Amino acid sequence: MTSEKIFTRNFHLKDPHTLGVYRQTGGYTAVTKAFAMEPSAITEEVKKSNLRGLGGAGFPTGTKWSFIPKGSAAPKYLVINADEGEPGTFKDRYLLERDPHAVIEGMLIAARAIDSHRGFIYIRGEYVQPWRVFSAAVREAYGAGLLGKNVLGSGFDFDIVVHRGAGAYICGEETGLLSSLEGKKGWPKIKPPFPAIKGAFGQPTIVNNVETMAAIPHIINRGAAWFAGLGTKSQGGTRLFSVSGHVVKPGVVEAPVSITLRSLIYDECGGIPNGRRLKAVVPGGSSAAVLTADQIDVSMDVESLAKAGTMAGSAGVIVMDDTVSIPDALMVVARFYAHESCGQCTPCRESTGWIYKMSHRIVSGKGRKEDLDTILDVAKRGAGTTICAFYDGAVGPYISYIEKFRDEFEALIPRDGHA
Amino acid sequence: MADDPTRPPFDPERIAEVRRLQSLYPDKRGALLPVLHLAQDTFGYISLEVEEYVAGLFDLTPAHVHEVVTFYTLFFREPRGTHVVSVCHNLSCHLMGAKAIIDHLTQRLGIEVGETTADRRVTLLAVECLCACEQAPMMQVDDHYEGNLTREKVDRILAELR
Numbered sequence: 001m002t003s004e005k006i007f008t009r010n011f012h013l014k015d016p017h018t019l020g021v022y023r024q025t026g027g028y029t030a031v032t033k034a035f036a037m038e039p040s041a042i043t044e045e046v047k048k049s050n051l052r053g054l055g056g057a058g059f060p061t062g063t064k065w066s067f068i069p070k071g072s073a074a075p076k077y078l079v080i081n082a083d084e085g086e087p088g089t090f091k092d093r094y095l096l097e098r099d100p101h102a103v104i105e106g107m108l109i110a111a112r113a114i115d116s117h118r119g120f121i122y123i124r125g126e127y128v129q130p131w132r133v134f135s136a137a138v139r140e141a142y143g144a145g146l147l148g149k150n151v152l153g154s155g156f157d158f159d160i161v162v163h164r165g166a167g168a169y170i171c172g173e174e175t176g177l178l179s180s181l182e183g184k185k186g187w188p189k190i191k192p193p194f195p196a197i198k199g200a201f202g203q204p205t206i207v208n209n210v211e212t213m214a215a216i217p218h219i220i221n222r223g224a225a226w227f228a229g230l231g232t233k234s235q236g237g238t239r240l241f242s243v244s245g246h247v248v249k250p251g252v253v254e255a256p257v258s259i260t261l262r263s264l265i266y267d268e269c270g271g272i273p274n275g276r277r278l279k280a281v282v283p284g285g286s287s288a289a290v291l292t293a294d295q296i297d298v299s300m301d302v303e304s305l306a307k308a309g310t311m312a313g314s315a316g317v318i319v320m321d322d323t324v325s326i327p328d329a330l331m332v333v334a335r336f337y338a339h340e341s342c343g344q345c346t347p348c349r350e351s352t353g354w355i356y357k358m359s360h361r362i363v364s365g366k367g368r369k370e371d372l373d374t375i376l377d378v379a380k381r382g383a384g385t386t387i388c389a390f391y392d393g394a395v396g397p398y399i400s401y402i403e404k405f406r407d408e409f410e411a412l413i414p415r416d417g418h419a
Numbered sequence: 420m421a422d423d424p425t426r427p428p429f430d431p432e433r434i435a436e437v438r439r440l441q442s443l444y445p446d447k448r449g450a451l452l453p454v455l456h457l458a459q460d461t462f463g464y465i466s467l468e469v470e471e472y473v474a475g476l477f478d479l480t481p482a483h484v485h486e487v488v489t490f491y492t493l494f495f496r497e498p499r500g501t502h503v504v505s506v507c508h509n510l511s512c513h514l515m516g517a518k519a520i521i522d523h524l525t526q527r528l529g530i531e532v533g534e535t536t537a538d539r540r541v542t543l544l545a546v547e548c549l550c551a552c553e554q555a556p557m558m559q560v561d562d563h564y565e566g567n568l569t570r571e572k573v574d575r576i577l578a579e580l581r
Contacts, residue, residue: 075445087509087548118445125456125493126505126549128562161443166452167492169547183444183451183477185490201445244511244552251553286510286548316552318511332513336547342490 004230006218007091007211007240008254011098017133019140022101028146030217034109035154042113046216048224050236055081055172055209056285056314057389058235058302067196068114068204077205078111078119079181079195080213082134083165083172085124086285087336088316091240092210094252096123096130099214100137104160106213108151109220111158114206118159121210122177125166135162169340173388174207176342187344188388211240231257232301239315241268241300245281246321248273257301257312261291264300265319276321280405284313286333287393289400290326310396326405327412330397331359337394347382348391354378355398367413372402425462427472433461437476448477451487455494464495492546500535500542502580505559508545511552516568520556521545523570527577541580 010016010025022028034042047062068076080103084092095103107119123131138160141147149157163181170176171186178200180186199205215237219227228236241253241264248270255268261283265271272278278293283300289310291298298304302312320329338356343349355378358371379398382391402409429437437454441447454476458469465473465488467481474484488494506524508517521532524543528536535542551557554566565576 084550085548086550088511088552089548090550090552093550124550125491126559129564163449164453164456165491166455166494168490180452181449182446183448183479183487184483185487201449203445242552244555245514250555282510318514318552320514324514329510329513332508332510336509339547 003238003254003256005254006230006238007095007099007102007214008252011094016098017100017137019101019137019144022099026221027101027217028105030220031105031108031146032152034112034220035152035156039113039115042109042220045224046113046219049215049219049227050224050231050234051212051215051219051227052235052302053209054211054215054239054315056086056287058312061208061212064196064208065110065114065206067194068206069197072204075118075203076114076116077200077203078107078114078116079174079178079200079205079207080107080119080121080210081172081174081177081207082121082123082127082130082210083177084127084210084314085169085172086287086314086316087333088242088244088282088285088318089314090242090244091252091315093127093130094240095210095214096127096134100134101141102214102217103134103210104137104141104146106216107160108146108158109216110206110208110213112156114204116206117157118161120161120163120181120200122163122165122171122181124171125164131162131164138162168342169336170342170388170390173390175388177207178205185342187342188390190387232299232303234303235301241315241317243269243317243319245317245319246272246276246278246324247319255300258299258304261296261298261300261317264317265296269319272319272321274321276323278319279322279324280320280326280329282316282318282320282397284311285316286318286336287311287396288313289396290404292404310400325363325408326401327359327363327409330401331356331363333397333401334359334394337390341390341394345386345391348386348394351378351382351391352394355394362409362412365412365414367409369413371413372406372409376402427458427462427469429457429461433457441477448479451477451479451484452491455484455488459494464498466496498535498539500539502540502561503542503544503559504580505544505546505549507547507549507551507555507557507559509548511548512555512557515555517556519570520558520568520573523573524577527574541577 051061052058171180175189176186195205253268298308305312334356338352341352379395440450470484471481474481557566
């Protein structure tokens with residue numbers, strides 16, 4: 001498919017992470033334009049573009065910005081979530097390493113819109129290389145007068161603090177991230193108050209994803225209508241799909257959000273290798289419910305995937321061929337959620353551990369007849385009862401793997417497994 | 420203990436870095452993770468003594484710092500090997516053969532996952548998604564990623580770890 005490339009337009013160039021290359025390709029023209037606009041007009045433009053957050057939750061970005069209290073004298077913070085951790089997702093790493101200045105320019109524009117003078121970017125601790133590249137880009141931007149006092153002579157001040165995480169999936173959850181940024185363990189906080197009212201260090205805060213930021217300069221430069229027109233009625237733009245697992249060409253694919261899962265797998269990524277057949281595919285990171293091979297004609301936008309009983313999430317697409325044991329895959333996924341539960345809420349802390357143990361014993365041939373129904377029961381009861389969305393994310397795979405491939409699980413459970 | 424570079428306190432240059440980091444946040448506690456990274460890079464791991472020392476730099480209780488250190492996977496509370504090899508065992512890497520890579524590493528190194536070789540050269544870990552699934556199976560070796568692993572490639576990487 002030959003569609004317009006926005007996020008990846010410079011990926012093929014030499015040194016796309018440098019200020020020089022970014023500027024040669026039109027970089028930092030949007031910020032000049034944005035600084036000549038009223039802050040509220042920037043937010044309006046982003047609203048009209050139908051940009052939805054590209055980290056996982058898919059919330060309309062402009063609407064989120066508009067939640068910052070108007071006329072408040074309190075300091076406001078812009079926090080960029082670069083704690084990429086959703087299994088099957090790797091697109092933010094590409095942006096940090098290959099287009100960091102787009103993220104910085106997006107931050108400048110967002111900061112102007114919400115009247116923030118200090119931004120933080122929270123980069124996962126394992127991303128040492130992306131952290132180095134991004135930090136170098138921030139230094140370049142300071143050197144060129146694009147950050148700091150009086151940005152480009154506009155009278156607007158903006159600083160960026162590059163912050164490293166230390167290994168915890170839960171810090172990708174926005175309030176867990178804020179706890180961590182404040183020097184605490186990454187425990188999520190009860191909402192409300194939402195971060196826009198009371199966020200980082202108790203002040204109004206917007207938390208946005210890396211890719212979401214990278215979209216902003218293009219929306220300002222080329223207009224909301226153009227961006228909205230690239231997508232569906234309710235979600236504008238292209239986005240980056242991270243495709244991995246059993247495909248001929250795994251990698252980052254930029255495509256309109258309306259692309260079908262089938263086209264993504266077969267047209268963009270070369271289909272299933274070694275003459276095998278597709279068995280199952282996770283469309284939006286491991287927290288998204290799995291789809292079977294006959295469900296892949298779905299469009300990849302937020303609404304269409306929700307209608308299909310799953311979610312667009314982080315657009316991490318994990319493809320499984322017909323050699324894969326689904327119970328084995330669930331055991332791996334359940335191990336992840338058990339390891340990463342932060343331990344704050346009882347339903348999540350206890351259920352993730354027990355479900356991992358049950359899935360492990362099923363795969364080990366020691367499952368009990370009642371295990372499958374117990375997992376489903378525990379999963380369904382716990383959903384929606386916790387402070388953050390982590391457990392709801394775990395429930396997606398628990399239920400869908402078992403309900404869609406129940407025969408495979410039952411075949412592993414010994415007939416004399418006691419009931 | 421000022422003469423022992425593996426134990427607190429920080430030298431004056433690092434103290435200055437701590438103060439700079441603390442000044443970047445509206446509340447200096449925001450710099451706790453960055454300073455713990457600095458402490459681990461300096462002292463090798465985060466001992467109880469280091470926790471207490473860092474707590475003093477932030478006017479925090481040692482208990483608060485201990486709670487933070489034990490929450491995150493990248494802070495080591497015991498000495499590590501010279502090199503840390505962390506193999507991803509999450510779904511995409513699992514599908515592409517992570518288990519065989521981990522088995523190969525345990526055999527080659529003669530240790531189990533979570534252990535350090537007797538010569539202190541390598542610590543082997545199995546970790547959750549490192550978000551480089553396009554290169555599955557993959558692992559992190561110290562500060563960089565190694566992807567599209569085969570047994571042969573793993574052997575070459577190990578041979579280069581001194």
